Amino acid sequence: LAKTTQPISMDSYEGQEVNITCSHNNIATNDYITWYQQFPSQGPRFIIQGYKTKVTNEVASLFIPADRKSSTLSLPRVSLSDTAVYYCLVGPSGANNLFFGTGTRLTVIP
Amino acid sequence: GAGVSQSPSNKVTEKGKDVELRCDPISGHTALYWYRQSLGQGLEFLIYFQGNSAPDKSGLPSDRFSAERTGGSVSTLTIQRTQQEDSAVYLCASSLGGTHGEQYFGPGTRLTVT
Numbered sequence: 503l504a505k506t507t508q509p510i511s512m513d514s515y516e517g518q519e520v521n522i523t524c525s526h527n528n529i530a531t532n533d534y535i536t537w538y539q540q541f542p543s544q545g546p547r548f549i550i551q552g553y554k555t556k557v558t559n560e561v562a563s564l565f566i567p568a569d570r571k572s573s574t575l576s577l578p579r580v581s582l583s584d585t586a587v588y589y590c591l592v593g594p595s596g597a598n599n600l601f602f603g604t605g606t607r608l609t610v611i612p
Numbered sequence: 613g614a615g616v617s618q619s620p621s622n623k624v625t626e627k628g629k630d631v632e633l634r635c636d637p638i639s640g641h642t643a644l645y646w647y648r649q650s651l652g653q654g655l656e657f658l659i660y661f662q663g664n665s666a667p668d669k670s671g672l673p674s675d676r677f678s679a680e681r682t683g684g685s686v687s688t689l690t691i692q693r694t695q696q697e698d699s700a701v702y703l704c705a706s707s708l709g710g711t712h713g714e715q716y717f718g719p720g721t722r723l724t725v726t
Contacts, residue, residue, distance in 0.1 A: 536714075538715075544717075544719065544720075545616075545703050545705070545717025545718055545719055545720055546655070546703075546705075546715075546717050547717070548714040548715065548716070551714065589654065589655070601657065602647070602654050602655035602656075602657070603654050604653060604654035605654050
């Protein structure tokens with residue numbers, strides 16, 4: 503089972519770059535790495551997905567080393583509205599191995 | 613376009629009663645997922661459908677939980693003989709196909725068992 507480990511919480515000032523790392527030592531060959539953002543009282547929202555190396559979209563970058571045992575979500579120049587919980591999801595090696603974990607609560611400080 | 617919808621948005625029930633939660637996925641999405649989120653906790657995966665089939669139901673926490681999907685669209689999650697520990701937000705998500713794709717989540721159903 504490709505479980506994940508993330509820091510429970512992080513604080514950052516507005517305008518800074520934030521990097522959140524997720525460990526997934528048991529990642530399987532078929533697994534992709536996906537990050538979601540969740541605001542209070544809402545369902546999670548997709549941010550970015552990757553398999554290896556680096557992926558970038560309009561909101562974030564995802565860095566995945568060659569061994570794929572970890573990944574880092576990078577949020578450039580965060581704002582107060584980026585305060586949320588961020589989940590790293592690894593899967594699937596089988597559909598029921600989708601494991602969100604407890605996520606990282608990011609608080610952006612003015 | 614319409615997103616994933618869930619009903620009811622809130623449900624309060626007495627311990628021992630049965631409840632049915634409904635999920636309407638995005639049209640054309642073949643994959644559908646159910647998750648449970650307790651207060652302040654992460655998401656607990658319950659079950660996944662590809663079309664009308666659930667390849668593995670072992671994520672369901674007990675035999676009081678069941679789920680079905682008909683016509684490759686609407687899904688219902690049924691909890692029989694509810695217990696207080698079943699209180700949580702139940703989230704449904706759908707994706708275009710397979711299990712790599714981006715999941716689109718509904719707003720959830722908040723279940724409170726008194």
